[in-house]
Amino acid sequence: MQKWNDENIGLRGAVALAHFFLRQYLRPGDRAVDATCGNGHDTLLLAGLVGPTGKVWGFDIQPDALVATGARLAEAGCRGRVELIGAGHERLADYVQEPVRAVVFNLGYLPGGDKVVITRSPSTLIALDQALQLLTPGGIVAVVIYPGHPGGAEEAAAVEGWGARFAPENYSVWCSRQLNRAATAPYLLVIEKMA
Numbered sequence: 001m002q003k004w005n006d007e008n009i010g011l012r013g014a015v016a017l018a019h020f021f022l023r024q025y026l027r028p029g030d031r032a033v034d035a036t037c038g039n040g041h042d043t044l045l046l047a048g049l050v051g052p053t054g055k056v057w058g059f060d061i062q063p064d065a066l067v068a069t070g071a072r073l074a075e076a077g078c079r080g081r082v083e084l085i086g087a088g089h090e091r092l093a094d095y096v097q098e099p100v101r102a103v104v105f106n107l108g109y110l111p112g113g114d115k116v117v118i119t120r121s122p123s124t125l126i127a128l129d130q131a132l133q134l135l136t137p138g139g140i141v142a143v144v145i146y147p148g149h150p151g152g153a154e155e156a157a158a159v160e161g162w163g164a165r166f167a168p169e170n171y172s173v174w175c176s177r178q179l180n181r182a183a184t185a186p187y188l189l190v191i192e193k194m195a
């Protein structure tokens with residue numbers, strides 16, 4: 001029977017699609033940011049893709065999330081290439097001062113954690129602006145959006161409005177939804193900075 005691990009979940013949902021894009025863009029030696037570490041699944045993917053010569057910065061405001069992420073990275077033997085930062089991603093530019101090839105946001109609340117602690121549009125939009133500034137030409141920002149929880153729809157609308165205002169000569173902004181799932185299902189925004 002097929003075992004559905006992170007390597008072969010196909011396109012089963014927005015996180016899988018985000019990972020598909022990240023795999024296309026990131027190469028060994030690249031720099032990347034996980035703006036919402038949570039339980040560290042995305043951070044681990046980034047660390048694997050950039051390899052031992054690359055670097056990843058990971059942000060979360062919850063100490064439990066950083067502990068879980070650090071443990072996941074250590075178990076995989078790649079803790080040394082990731083700088084974990086206990087600060088909001090709206091302070092991205094304070095901590096990352098070199099160009100990066102990819103930034104991933106996985107919005108909403110920490111699975112298994114406090115559902116009251118959610119990403120919120122004012123800080124999310126500040127962080128997204130900073131992410132675009134840091135991005136190398138040809139790089140991407142991937143944003144997994146969750147409209148289903150309280151506050152989620154408002155944040156989703158804010159992120160879509162933010163993405164829609166960029167000139168297509170400068171950024172390609174894509175929105176991918178699953179037509180055969182509920183309207184509240186998670187979906188993906190991908191922004192590519194034109195080379």
Ligand SMILES: C[S@@+](CC[C@H](N)C(=O)[O-])C[C@H]1O[C@@H](n2cnc3c(N)ncnc32)[C@H](O)[C@@H]1O
Nearest residue numbers: 036037038039040041042060061088089106110
């Ligand atoms: C959906 S979870 C992320 C899932 C994670 N990427 C994974 O692979 O498990 C969202 C995370 O965003 C974090 N968060 C909320 N506001 C934040 C902020 N301003 N800056 C950074 N992280 C934030 C939450 O603490 C939570 O852990």
